[in-house]
Amino acid sequence: VTTYIMCIYSSPHDKNQAWVPKIVVVLSFSLACFAVLLLPLDVANRADPDILGSLGGGIDLALVWQICLLAIIVMVLLVIPFCIFYYEAMDPDAKCGGLGQIPAAIGYSLVLCVIFVAILCALWFTVGYTDIKYTAYSAVMLPAAAANATNPECTLCMKDSDQHLHIQVSIAVYAIALFALLGWVFLAVFGGVGMTALPLDLIMNWVHRPRPISLTEYARTKEKLGTVCRRMTEKGMIIEEEQRKQGNKITKKLSMKVNDFKNDVLRLEATFKRLEKSYKNKGESPWWGFFKLLL
Template sequence: MGDFNLALVIVAIIVCVLVFIFNVYLLVNYQHPDDANQAYFPKFVVVLGLSIAAISILMLPADVANRQACRHAIYNGACSLTLPMKDLWLAIYIVDAVLVFFVIPFAMFYYEGDQDKSVWKRLKSALLWVIATAVICALVLGILYGLVGKVDFTVRHLSSSTEAFPSSWGLSSLQQCIGSGARQCSAYSANPSSETTWTMRTSFPEYVVALATIVGSVLFTIFGGVGIACLPLGLVSSFIRRPKAVITRSQYIKEATELAKKARELKKTADALHQEERNGKKGRKWRKNVKAVEKELLLLEEDVKSLEEMYPQGEKAEAAWAMTVLGYLAKLVLGVLGLIVSVAWVAHIVIYLLIDPPLSPFLNEVFIKLDDVWGLLGTVAFAFFCFYLLLAVIAGAMMLGLKLVFITIHPMKWGATLMNSFLFNVGLILLCSISVIQFCATAFAYYAQATAAQEIFGHTLQSLRGIKYLYKYNVFQIAFIVLAGLTFVYYAAFVWRRKKPSGRLQLST
């Protein structure tokens, strides 16, 4: 058993190092050239945030493995030698909350500050914003914790008379308990009036995690519900609307001229908005116009990319076209696989969470059987399903950002991602990662039973005064399914069409 724990610690350390290296790789390859050799603090926050998010997802499989470490032990104190998973969970999510509500906003305020100001003034401005946020959050948390920071557990008082030890048991489905007159055990025959509510105050760290989970659950339900459908369907629709052939030079010149005209108009509008910013006219209308310009710029970049795909140039034009074709085929394959995963997720939510009692353990049983095939196979599959939800959140945020004016978009592009977009997406991932873990701990309760995560996200969170009804009546799960269904209908009705909105590049076939 001790060897098992040592191996678990070694694996955990190796995984943490690999996660850190992978996140550094992502940062280096996704960052914008303008951020090279500068903005080191935001970069550190990005790597730290992504690492915390990834580690938090991987901690649930580690929690399951940690629980199994003392399952076959022959002495009572074996479980005290395992990893302190509850303390680790609380530490991870306290760090998560600090990053989301304080560190990342500070880094974003500093990075987006007026470049004409000195470093000290930018630091001062960012610090004032963060201090104001901290004071408000502290007051809200303190008041809520003092008023409703309690958990209400429904318990049933049971009692039973003493029976003589029998010489023969003779138990059956009709005779479930010891005693000639007892047909059912006390737990079944107890009076309903014996139920009572046991109230106790939860710890402050657990309360912070619970409230952060609620905030994240709202975002996760909206973005995840939309993303679980648009992530695979977007890939498939991209294949359907792909360019079928290379266009002629005259067509290329015509399309390029139109795009150049749009680019000049956008530049003129952006210059006007920048002048308004310098004059201090940063009102609601100005922010709305800035978001509109950002979205138009993103659409213009997509049109330019589409035009380059339809008319590859240079000595390796044929190879570039072949890679384009293969890229769209890869999108089709990934889209189909993603659609299978999305359908499995939706089916599992309905079968295991919304129907009471559950019709089947479904994915829980799949993971357990995969563990029987190979020790880590079920763990890998479980981690994949959790990470898929995070990808769905990002996809949903991108889609809603393009469709809704009041949502700011922060696209992630290879070699062209500014630090503010990085920080925004990292904050979104961190905030939703708490909810993803809670969602997975609930959805895979059979697979992750008797873990520290179950204690925090199951018993405490779902019994917390004031918010327990959101979980009692499956509000988040139902909203998730509804949004996924509406997104599917939207794609079926509109997105499959090849015609793009007016003003956009019309793909030639």
């Protein structure tokens, strides 16, 4: 299923190439599915309390859970960051191919991993334990004569007291718990931002929706876009020349210029598509615009 989803949403330009990111995507989706499907499997595998000595399915799912969750941690902390940093540093004009991107990708990935390990070790050595409150019961069998003297109704004297069970959590379980906590924090932050930004984007899409324009306005706007396109072409040539002067080394300043240039290109393409839709398609359907506004 994950392979099928990846094939549907992959770009046609990536056909028969870029196998590493495709494998990473398939593994990521697979691990996410495993984490979800392990819960019903765990329920089905549990021992039946009505049957004495029942072992359930006999699968050590505690170990399976740890393997699955630790694999997710490795994927998120090492594999995915390495791929992101590796492909962000890609330079098609580089003479050494993709080998020059590996040291930077490994360095950034190790920095991220070291930060997580440092936080994990600091917390595990200080508060890496759990205190479980429980009630301890103690019973003493008394002789019949003594029982009749103290409590004629029973020969068993019981006492209870509140106790604390101090357990040191394993480093693997603590790493999983810490990673889950960080995941919930990021989900709350970015999920909240997304839930806030989505209605605003829909409203702005309705405000700036493509509307019917005349041929004169279409030609005038297209001429302006052509002027902007020529300026961006010159800007791209300047960036390319600057990169050649630096010996094809992508510095942070140059990388920011390239990213800004890419964003400008995307905005220009979006403006051109909106212009074409306004003239050739007579604008966007008003029903679709009002539907997005109501959402």
